[in-house]
Every structure is written in structure tokens, then in C-alpha cells.
Amino acid sequence: MLKPLFMVVLGLLAGCAVFSDDPRVRTPGAMIDDQVIETMVKRQIWNSDPAFNSSHLIAVSYNGVLLLTGQVETADLKRKAEDIAASFDKVRKVHNELQVGGPISMVARANDSWLTTKVKTKMLADAEVAARKIKVVTENGTVYLMGMLPRPEADAAVEAARSVYGVQKIVKVFEYI
Incomplete structure (x- = not known):
């Protein structure tokens, strides 16, 4: 009984090590x-x-x-x-x-949500973009891109966002790895 429990705990600890060893991975x-x-x-x-x-x-x-x-x-x-x-x-x-300034309207907020959806969809369709590693925030037509990425992947994400109709500005909030 003790040996199987020990093996399970050891396996779980080994799995945790995978999460913490790579500085490029968000744990x-x-x-x-x-x-x-x-x-x-x-x-x-x-x-x-x-x-x-x-x-x-x-x-x-x-x-x-x-x-x-x-x-x-x-x-x-x-x-x-x-x-x-x-x-x-x-x-x-x-x-x-x-x-x-004053808060933006509910219509502008709905448009921002729609822009975020379009940008995420565009990124998911682009093989060069690590979409799951990127957080997209849109406020008043400005798209903010956050994540931990190498520069080429970040640049591909920016290009994908830039190609979406309605995006007024893109702000990169990346950590380059």
C-alpha cells in the first residue's frame, strides 16, 4: 500500500518539475x-x-x-x-x-469584444502565431497583445492583429524570450 502511494506522489512531483524548469513557460x-x-x-x-x-x-x-x-x-x-x-x-x-476622460459607451465596448474575437480567430488560423500564449485585450479600438514569446512569434501576432478590419492601434506588452 505504501509503495504504490509513494510512486503516485513521486510521479506528481516529477510532473511539477516540468512546469517549473522552463522559464519560457507560464506555470x-x-x-x-x-x-x-x-x-x-x-x-x-x-x-x-x-x-x-x-x-x-x-x-x-x-x-x-x-x-x-x-x-x-x-x-x-x-x-x-x-x-x-x-x-x-x-x-x-x-x-x-x-x-x-469619461467611460466609453456600451456600443464601443461591444465593438471591442467583437474586435478581440476577430483578432483571436485570426491568430488561431495563423500557423506562425502561438495563439494560446497570447492574451488579447481591446479597449476603444486599441488592441493590446500580452504574452511571453520569441520576437518572431510576437511579430507574427502583431501582423495577424494588424490585418483585422477595425483595429485602430496595436500596443505590444510582450515579454521577449
């Missing part, structure tokens, strides 16, 4: 950390100042690199959001792409 632990970062950063920002109530704020994390997008009413709120995000231990870098 399950990093994925969980990213979800926690997104939730906690948004909560902390919202709770820090009632002025954020009129903001449209998106926080997306990929391997500890945090992207802030959306709209805030003032430049001070933009700086405050970045400072709060940067204060988290697991956040390695903050890309603050918040725009100063």
Missing part, C-alpha cells in the same frame, strides 16, 4: 497569481477613492506584468491607479494605458 502558479493580481488590484483601486466610481477600469495580468486600460476622469486618478498597482508584490511591471 499554473503564475496563472493563479495573475488572476489574484487582477482581482486584488481592481478592488484596491476601487476602494481607494470614490472618484473611481465614474471610471471604466480594466486590469489584466500576464506573468506578473499588469496592463491597466480604460478611462479615468483625471490625470491624478491615472497616477493613483498605477501607484496602487505597482505596490503589489507579485506585480513585476505596470503598463498604464488608462486614458483621461
Whole structure:
């Protein structure tokens, strides 16, 4: 009884080693950390100042690199959001792409969702793009591409996104490996 249990535990530990040895691979632990970062950063920002109530704020994390997008009413709120995000231990870098102004309309948000779908579909159809390693975020026609990729794969992803009708701008938030 003890020997089979030992073999199962040993097999599981060997499988965990596969997740942690390659620095080019985003581990399950990093994925969980990213979800926690997104939730906690948004909560902390919202709770820090009632002025954020009129903001449209998106926080997306990929391997500890945090992207802030959306709209805030003032430049001070933009700086405050970045400072709060940067204060988290697991956040390695903050890309603050918040725009100063009122929130975009629901129609614009629906269009952004449609653009994200079209960009992801285009990437999935392109054999040169590692689509499963790329997170696509669209805000007000601007497409943000996040992931850990070699430059040629990142360039292919940008070209795929560029070819989608309706994309106004592409911002690369890649970590090059």
C-alpha cells in the first residue's frame, strides 16, 4: 500500500518539475497569481477613492506584468491607479494605458469584444502565431497583445492583429524570450 502511494506522489512531483524548469513557460502558479493580481488590484483601486466610481477600469495580468486600460476622469486618478498597482508584490511591471476622460459607451465596448474575437480567430488560423500564449485585450479600438514569446512569434501576432478590419492601434506588452 505504501509503495504504490509513494510512486503516485513521486510521479506528481516529477510532473511539477516540468512546469517549473522552463522559464519560457507560464506555470499554473503564475496563472493563479495573475488572476489574484487582477482581482486584488481592481478592488484596491476601487476602494481607494470614490472618484473611481465614474471610471471604466480594466486590469489584466500576464506573468506578473499588469496592463491597466480604460478611462479615468483625471490625470491624478491615472497616477493613483498605477501607484496602487505597482505596490503589489507579485506585480513585476505596470503598463498604464488608462486614458483621461469619461467611460466609453456600451456600443464601443461591444465593438471591442467583437474586435478581440476577430483578432483571436485570426491568430488561431495563423500557423506562425502561438495563439494560446497570447492574451488579447481591446479597449476603444486599441488592441493590446500580452504574452511571453520569441520576437518572431510576437511579430507574427502583431501582423495577424494588424490585418483585422477595425483595429485602430496595436500596443505590444510582450515579454521577449
